[in-house]
Amino acid sequence: MNYNDAAFLTERIPLGDKRALSRAITLVENEDPRALKIERDLYSLTGKAYRVGITGPPGAGKSTLVNVLAKEFKSRGNKVGIIAVDPTSPFTGGALLGDRIRMGAALADHEIFMRSMASRGGTGGLARTTTQVADVMDSFGFDVLIIETVGVGQLELDIAGAVDTTVVVLVPEAGGGVQAMKAGLIEIADIFAINKADRDGAEILKSELQDALSLMPAIKNGSWDLPVKLTVALEGRGVKELVDTVYKHKEHLEASGKFHKNRQSQAEIKIRDIVRAEIGKRLWMNPSLKSVLDSLSGFCVEGKIDPYSAARTFLQSAEAQR
Ligand SMILES: Nc1nc2c(ncn2[C@@H]2O[C@H](COP(=O)(O)OP(=O)(O)OP(=O)(O)O)[C@@H](O)[C@H]2O)c(=O)[nH]1
Ligand SMILES: [Mg+2]
Known part of the structure; x- marks a missing residue:
């Protein structure tokens, strides 16, 4: 009985355990790392x-x-x-x-x-x-x-x-x-x-x-x-x-047939959101890209480059790193 454990919660929720449900919702709401496993494992239900x-x-x-x-x-x-x-x-x-x-x-x-x-x-x-x-x-x-x-x-x-x-x-x-x-x-x-x-x-x-x-x-x-x-x-x-x-x-x-179509576009929104978050994570957590960003933002302040061109340069550096 461990209500802090994602696997335990995932097992209990489909059995109708309301305490497990409440706990899982809190984890999801707080974007706790454990929420990911819960969401993934329960999705088929x-x-x-x-x-x-x-x-x-x-x-x-x-x-x-x-x-x-x-x-x-x-x-x-x-x-x-x-x-x-x-x-x-x-x-x-x-x-x-x-x-x-x-x-x-x-x-x-x-x-x-x-x-x-x-x-x-x-x-x-x-x-x-x-x-x-x-x-x-x-x-x-x-x-x-x-x-x-x-x-x-x-x-x-x-x-x-x-x-x-x-x-x-x-x-x-x-x-x-x-x-x-x-x-x-x-x-x-x-x-x-x-x-x-x-x-x-x-x-x-x-x-x-x-x-x-x-x-x-x-x-x-x-x-x-x-x-x-x-x-x-x-x-x-x-x-x-x-x-x-x-x-x-x-x-x-x-x-x-709109029911299926609507649900499909809802799924598409979910996938897009996850991809956007994941791309963001990969870009902003990368130390060498962070230093590119630092110099570009500095150039922006000095008026040497506009943010649009800076963004393009940033994306080129990111591409080059792959
Ligand atoms: N006269 C009348 N008052 C109502 C009716 N339904 C709700 N109310 C009153 O309207 C007020 C607001 O009701 P809520 O249900 O809290 O409204 P809400 O849209 O959920 O409000 P928020 O979530 O704060 O935006 C309360 O005082 C209710 O009692 C109705 O059918 N007739
Ligand atoms: Mg209300």
């Missing part, structure tokens, strides 16, 4: 979990919605995992506790596993290691993984590249469909959920969004009509319908 991204502006009710969605998925016989990516305060460097508290009801449910992580170090609303954490959770045997990220403006893009279905949560106060179009939300959404539909303006926003959508018939090959759903997460209203819509989207992806 991934691919089963259907991944749903929930994104939208701060305070839209995403966590509240995730909570009730998780319960609905569970009531349909699914093992559900949640990843909540919190924006990191630059001052504390840690995940906000808010989500853990707000999601209390889901947490109290022992069959729903929830993990918060800080978005520090990542781009957009996604933490750098979110996909790896999702993969490790996948290998544990979840049927559904729900990933919550805060999106502001264009920052939701990342999540759309990491999940199967992206639900964009808006609120009546969010402004019209034109705003959503401007913010690029229509491109990344598979489903719109107008939450806080107990407030004025939800129906208006819905029809504005639908008008905006009707002006863009070619979205996503035109074969998926972007649904706009109303929810009141606080009371669980509209949640069954939202889950039904997620399943419809899943069927659409599978029937059209």
Whole structure:
């Protein structure tokens, strides 16, 4: 029983050991050297979990919605995992506790596993290691993984590249469909959920969004009509319908071959990321290239060379060393 040992964790996770899962996630999140072995050894067990991204502006009710969605998925016989990516305060460097508290009801449910992580170090609303954490959770045997990220403006893009279905949560106060179009939300959404539909303006926003959508018939090959759903997460209203819509989207992806295509481009992103990191490591850790870099940066400061030419010279030195 050694929860610090990668091989032990790898063995325990597929057996349903939650402590092993939590420990492995921490190692992945901290980019501990042991995480690599865990990720590699568990990878063959991934691919089963259907991944749903929930994104939208701060305070839209995403966590509240995730909570009730998780319960609905569970009531349909699914093992559900949640990843909540919190924006990191630059001052504390840690995940906000808010989500853990707000999601209390889901947490109290022992069959729903929830993990918060800080978005520090990542781009957009996604933490750098979110996909790896999702993969490790996948290998544990979840049927559904729900990933919550805060999106502001264009920052939701990342999540759309990491999940199967992206639900964009808006609120009546969010402004019209034109705003959503401007913010690029229509491109990344598979489903719109107008939450806080107990407030004025939800129906208006819905029809504005639908008008905006009707002006863009070619979205996503035109074969998926972007649904706009109303929810009141606080009371669980509209949640069954939202889950039904997620399943419809899943069927659409599978029937059209997009499911496989999307997963393949997600795998491509992973490979590219690893290659980029590996190339970086090889270049920056090489002592003779480091001295080339030192002289070039010195020349830059003296105005003898511009950074673009310096980069080209650097790459030539790297090539010459191979
Ligand atoms: N009136 C109303 N309030 C809601 C509804 N859903 C959530 N809220 C409230 O909205 C506030 C924010 O909810 P959260 O679920 O924390 O929102 P969030 O989008 O996860 O927030 P961040 O993660 O901080 O961006 C809370 O006070 C909720 O109780 C709803 O359907 N109607
Ligand atoms: Mg939240």
